Amino acid sequence: MPTQPDFSISKEKMKNNKDISILIIYTGGTIGMVHDPVTGSLVPIDFRHISDHVPELKKFGYDLHSISFDPVQDSSNIDPVVWVKMAEIIEEGYKDFDGFVILHGTDTMAYTASALSFMLENLARPVILTGSQLPIGLLRTDGRENLITAIEIAAAQLNGMAEVPEVCIFFDNKLTRGNRTTKMSAEHFDAFYSPNYPPLAEVGLHLKYTNNLISYPAKDQKLIVHKAFDNNVAVLKLFPGINRKLFQAVLNTEGLRGLIIETFGSGNAPTYQWFLDDLTDYINKGGIILNVTQCHGGSVEMGLYETSRQMLSAGVVSGKDLTSEASVTKLMHLLGRYTSREEVVKSLNRSLSGEIS
Numbered sequence: 637m638p639t640q641p642d643f644s645i646s647k648e649k650m651k652n653n654k655d656i657s658i659l660i661i662y663t664g665g666t667i668g669m670v671h672d673p674v675t676g677s678l679v680p681i682d683f684r685h686i687s688d689h690v691p692e693l694k695k696f697g698y699d700l701h702s703i704s705f706d707p708v709q710d711s712s713n714i715d716p717v718v719w720v721k722m723a724e725i726i727e728e729g730y731k732d733f734d735g736f737v738i739l740h741g742t743d744t745m746a747y748t749a750s751a752l753s754f755m756l757e758n759l760a761r762p763v764i765l766t767g768s769q770l771p772i773g774l775l776r777t778d779g780r781e782n783l784i785t786a787i788e789i790a791a792a793q794l795n796g797m798a799e800v801p802e803v804c805i806f807f808d809n810k811l812t813r814g815n816r817t818t819k820m821s822a823e824h825f826d827a828f829y830s831p832n833y834p835p836l837a838e839v840g841l842h843l844k845y846t847n848n849l850i851s852y853p854a855k856d857q858k859l860i861v862h863k864a865f866d867n868n869v870a871v872l873k874l875f876p877g878i879n880r881k882l883f884q885a886v887l888n889t890e891g892l893r894g895l896i897i898e899t900f901g902s903g904n905a906p907t908y909q910w911f912l913d914d915l916t917d918y919i920n921k922g923g924i925i926l927n928v929t930q931c932h933g934g935s936v937e938m939g940l941y942e943t944s945r946q947m948l949s950a951g952v953v954s955g956k957d958l959t960s961e962a963s964v965t966k967l968m969h970l971l972g973r974y975t976s977r978e979e980v981v982k983s984l985n986r987s988l989s990g991e992i993s
């Protein structure tokens with residue numbers, strides 16, 4: 637699906653930082669759209685000509701390269717197969733590039749960022765996802781600023797190492813850890829937020845990194861890329877009045893290995909006897925139930941109320957302060973990685989790449 641690198645900015649430009657090279661991976665999304673001069677509709681740009689739209693790219697003191705998906709993807713179509721392609725591009729370019737910028741539609745950007753954070757173990761290079769609310773071809777686009785600053789962040793060095801060796805989302809002046817981030821607005825430029833972990837950097841006149849929040853890998857660890865996902869999972873948002881037929885239909889889905897229940901408040905659910913019986917039965921048969929809150933911030937605390945204590949006794953796993961995006965991708969990743977239920981549960985309970993507190 638991805639094509640070969642199709643543009644590079646000439647090496648003569650590398651005056652000050654000639655050792656820094658960045659790979660821009662263009663997957664699609666609004667950021668790459670311009671008006672077709674004939675029809676007037678929005679169409680994807682030919683990424684080879686990105687510097688016509690963002691001439692500032694020619695001024696960078698870095699060696700910039702790009703690779704474009706062909707065809708480009710609206711992010712609603714991005715799935716584990718595409719995550720693997722992205723991870724493979726990073727794996728192949730890992731020795732040659734100091735950082736990676738992924739241009740991605742905003743709709744599922746937080747899923748991709750979470751998935752990549754679990755796939756790329758021992759990551760020592762920045763992987764910065766960005767996109768825009770308005771196409772790069774429009775005068776008021778937010779894409780230009782987002783792209784330029786994402787490149788700056790991907791290139792930033794501290795004591796000869798990457799300043800932010802994490803999978804992050806940069807959007808509207810905020811750099812947040814990818815697996816902590818969620819899309820909150822379909823309209824505002826400030827489209828993403830990280831409810832339970834502070835931004836890793838704030839951008840104003842200066843790029844201010846909060847280094848004690850950034851995770852740095854131990855030295856000389858080899859990058860390990862986990863490529864297996866199991867999508868035999870489901871997400872069920874509880875609501876007052878939920879009925880047993882629906883709950884059983886979900887639990888009886890053929891091949892289902894894990895169910896995420898989005899619960900109320902700090903992880904609470906109805907104490908209906910049928911609800912507890914059905915989930916206990918499912919767990920006893922080897923299924924996994926992960927409890928995440930449907931609140932937009934805060935954490936599951938099982939046992940705090942009676943309405944979650946019984947789920948704890950039944951073997952429901954606490955998702956703690958996982959975002960919805962991180963919970964789905966973490967579960968799919970762990971089910972792909974381990975066959976043993978115990979291993980999956982053990983890893984759900986610990987932080988793999990900073991996704992839980």
Ligand code: ASP
Nearest residue numbers: 665666710711741742743
């Ligand atoms: N539908 C687009 C996408 O996610 C929206 C965007 O880029 O913001 O690919």
